[in-house]
Amino acid sequence: MSENFATWQSALAVQPAGRIARRFRALAEAGEMGLVAYITAGDPSLAATEKIVLAAAEAGADVIELGVPFSDPVADGPTIQRASDRALRSGTTLAGVIELVRRIRANSEVPLVLFSYFNPILQMGLEKFAAAAAAAGADGVLATDLTLEEAVEYRAALQAHGLDTIFLAAPTSTDARLAQIGAASSGFLYVISRAGVTGEREALPADLPALIRRARKFTSLPIAVGFGISLPTHVTVLGGIADAAVVGSALMAEVEKAASTDEAAAAVAERIRVLKSAARTGVSRRSSEAS
Amino acid sequence: MSAIAPMVPDARGRYGRYGGRYVPETLMAPLEELERAYAAARADSSFQAELDSLLHNFAGRPTPLQFAERLSAYLGGPRIYIKREDLLHTGAHKINNALGQGLLVTRMGKKRIIAETGAGQHGVATATVAAKFGLTCTVYMGTEDMERQRLNVFRMRLLGAEVVGVDSGSRTLKDAINEAMRDWVTNVESSHYLLGSVLGAHPYPQIVRDFQKVIGEEARAQIAQAEGRLPDTLIACVGGGSNAIGLFHAFLPDASVRMIGVEAGGRGTTLGEHAARLAAASGFSGARPGVLQGTYTYVLQNFDGQIATTHSVSAGLDYPGVGPEHAWLAEQGRAEYCAVSDAEAVEAARTLARLEGIIPALESAHALAEVIRRAPRMKKDELVILNLSGRGDKDMDILSRYV
Ligand SMILES: Cc1ncc(COP(=O)(O)O)c(C=O)c1O
Numbered sequence: 034m035s036e037n038f039a040t041w042q043s044a045l046a047v048q049p050a051g052r053i054a055r056r057f058r059a060l061a062e063a064g065e066m067g068l069v070a071y072i073t074a075g076d077p078s079l080a081a082t083e084k085i086v087l088a089a090a091e092a093g094a095d096v097i098e099l100g101v102p103f104s105d106p107v108a109d110g111p112t113i114q115r116a117s118d119r120a121l122r123s124g125t126t127l128a129g130v131i132e133l134v135r136r137i138r139a140n141s142e143v144p145l146v147l148f149s150y151f152n153p154i155l156q157m158g159l160e161k162f163a164a165a166a167a168a169a170g171a172d173g174v175l176a177t178d179l180t181l182e183e184a185v186e187y188r189a190a191l192q193a194h195g196l197d198t199i200f201l202a203a204p205t206s207t208d209a210r211l212a213q214i215g216a217a218s219s220g221f222l223y224v225i226s227r228a229g230v231t232g233e234r235e236a237l238p239a240d241l242p243a244l245i246r247r248a249r250k251f252t253s254l255p256i257a258v259g260f261g262i263s264l265p266t267h268v269t270v271l272g273g274i275a276d277a278a279v280v281g282s283a284l285m286a287e288v289e290k291a292a293s294t295d296e297a298a299a300a301v302a303e304r305i306r307v308l309k310s311a312a313r314t315g316v317s318r319r320s321s322e323a324s
Numbered sequence: 325m326s327a328i329a330p331m332v333p334d335a336r337g338r339y340g341r342y343g344g345r346y347v348p349e350t351l352m353a354p355l356e357e358l359e360r361a362y363a364a365a366r367a368d369s370s371f372q373a374e375l376d377s378l379l380h381n382f383a384g385r386p387t388p389l390q391f392a393e394r395l396s397a398y399l400g401g402p403r404i405y406i407k408r409e410d411l412l413h414t415g416a417h418k419i420n421n422a423l424g425q426g427l428l429v430t431r432m433g434k435k436r437i438i439a440e441t442g443a444g445q446h447g448v449a450t451a452t453v454a455a456k457f458g459l460t461c462t463v464y465m466g467t468e469d470m471e472r473q474r475l476n477v478f479r480m481r482l483l484g485a486e487v488v489g490v491d492s493g494s495r496t497l498k499d500a501i502n503e504a505m506r507d508w509v510t511n512v513e514s515s516h517y518l519l520g521s522v523l524g525a526h527p528y529p530q531i532v533r534d535f536q537k538v539i540g541e542e543a544r545a546q547i548a549q550a551e552g553r554l555p556d557t558l559i560a561c562v563g564g565g566s567n568a569i570g571l572f573h574a575f576l577p578d579a580s581v582r583m584i585g586v587e588a589g590g591r592g593t594t595l596g597e598h599a600a601r602l603a604a605a606s607g608f609s610g611a612r613p614g615v616l617q618g619t620y621t622y623v624l625q626n627f628d629g630q631i632a633t634t635h636s637v638s639a640g641l642d643y644p645g646v647g648p649e650h651a652w653l654a655e656q657g658r659a660e661y662c663a664v665s666d667a668e669a670v671e672a673a674r675t676l677a678r679l680e681g682i683i684p685a686l687e688s689a690h691a692l693a694e695v696i697r698r699a700p701r702m703k704k705d706e707l708v709i710l711n712l713s714g715r716g717d718k719d720m721d722i723l724s725r726y727v
Pocket of ligand 1: 417444521565713714
């Protein structure tokens with residue numbers, strides 16, 4: 034009994050149940066797959082992003098990834114490159130995105146992840162960044178071009194402020210790396226569906242289920258799958274094998290097309306409603322197959 | 325000035341605090357694969373023998389170390405020797421590295437190579453190696469550079485390479501590297517990224533340096549033969565820094581040998597007008613340590629960590645980052661870095677053409693401009709080796725506009 038209590042306590046110490054963990058727990062209890070929405074902050078303005086994010090959360094997005102624009106987004110395809118470009122031209126900075134987190138947090142409890150390239154974080158200073166992001170109400174951080182090997186100080190700074198550290202797992206990651214990535218991650222594990230950059234694709238790769246199963250062997254964290262997901266059929270395919278689907282370029286394509294902020298927010302919300310509904314039915318289909 | 329043994333990089337690819345590996349996770353496996361393949365090749369004497377044979381029979385090594393008699397007399401100061409990398413096949417030092425990596429690629433069994441290019445010399449060298457080894461080749465090049473180095477675009481296409489214009493950012497070398505990395509991350513299984521300078525994630529800065537260090541090894545033996553002693557000063561231009569490190573490397577343990585890297589001073593010292601990353605002491609603004617395209621090094625950037633645009637008359641020097649080993653050599657005080665302007669480089673190119681009958685690449689002309697600037701302060705018997713990294717045919721359009 035006391036031993037159990039100690040185990041339970043240390044589990045809590047390792048993984049404080051932040052907003053992200055609580056959301057995934059609620060999804061699991063409801064038997065629903067989650068939907069993670071990536072939105073480039075500052076495209077076309079931070080004020081617009083605030084409205085779009087709140088509309089996305091309202092429409093059923095379970096986690097929001099706020100993209101911090103960067104001048105040289107090597108991991109991104111054309112849609113998010115253009116979104117980053119527009120965001121930088123509107124004067125967006127990392128400090129501005131953290132301020133946006135504070136404003137969103139004042140109106141919503143949706144889990145918020147800062148999704149950035151490493152250099153802006155490094156230039157702000159790891160400790161200053163972690164303190165500011167946590168104080169504003171961010172829940173986690175993902176740095177696209179930061180691998181485990183270079184992330185020792187970064188992880189320490191984020192953990193000290195109770196922020197989840199989300200790392201990417203790729204189809205090319207070896208088992209040994211998957212184990213390390215799983216151990217270093219908290220909140221969820223982000224599995225990249227294919228080798229490549231972000232952007233919409235026709236279909237998901239055939240070997241994706243095998244990749245997700247392989248990643249599962251090394252982590253008990255929820256698994257979110259991203260890169261190339263835009264259609265309800267993609268989400269349906271993930272039903273029962275992933276815990277969440279990440280949609281990004283498809284949303285930023287809507288923002289790009291929209292003539293006004295209200296139109297952008299409405300179009301993003303509609304996309305999310307459709308995808309979230311597929312996320313719900315996807316899982317139930319799997320459950321009925323299983324029974 | 326201290327001598328340091330060239331014991332870098334460490335196992336994590338660090339030169340002091342610089343270097344490392346900052347890439348999307350997808351690229352970790354191919355980087356590790358490359359590291360293993362390179363270690364195996366280095367341990368295999370047949371690899372070096374095959375490379376030596378190619379360097380000799382195909383590329384034209386060793387290159388001469390030529391005494392620049394009229395230039396030395398004209399400057400009235402130091403005795404200047406020119407390391408003639410411009411005489412290599414394809415016209416620049418870039419072929420040393422392209423052949424080395426090309427041979428590595430054939431051992432790795434990959435059939436396609438990707439490259440970036442600024443001045444077009446690395447693109448031409450890569451296209452050449454692809455043709456020689458029967459590989460398919462895609463070269464990314466900023467559209468601004470395609471315009472100003474048109475001759476090399478044509479050469480690459482004639483050699484059978486696909487040249488893809490990159491229209492983002494400043495439409496120069498940095499943007500070409502972004503696009504090459506995106507191609508690589510998408511085609512990791514089939515393709516090797518043949519990076520052209522001592523940039524990028526570990527092990528690239530080490531591999532490219534190792535394939536270029538032949539420049540200094542030859543020069544060291546040649547100057548001993550010609551003068552019976554070590555040189556006093558080495559001087560080379562620094563874009564990413566491959567021709568400079570190639571010349572410097574063999575001399576690093578020689579404490580008496582002074583090393584000078586010359587960056588692009590462009591048309592002013594304000595951020596955006598130059599590409600001087602390590603020459604801050606001369607008043608150039610905007611360089612701080614940061615992460616760009618896989619490595620931690622000095623990077624021209626704004627306060628928020630966004631990478632700055634750069635300017636140089638020379639496409640091969642027009643880049644906001646610098647090889648991490650140079651950042652380390654600068655920090656150690658082992659090498660010094662300065663910058664010369666567009667106008668000084670163009671003037672130096674004219675001077676060399678008229679005095680020595682050699683039209684240099686505008687990149688190499690930067691190193692020469694620094695020799696000209698320093699000559700009055702040098703002793704008469706001072707021995708200088710200038711690395712003439714490439715020939716100037718590609719720059720005729722630009723030169724004709726100035727001359
Ligand atoms: C002739 C020549 N010299 C120098 C450079 C600069 O590269 P690095 O600093 O790697 O030698 C280039 C690059 O294109 C070049 O073509």
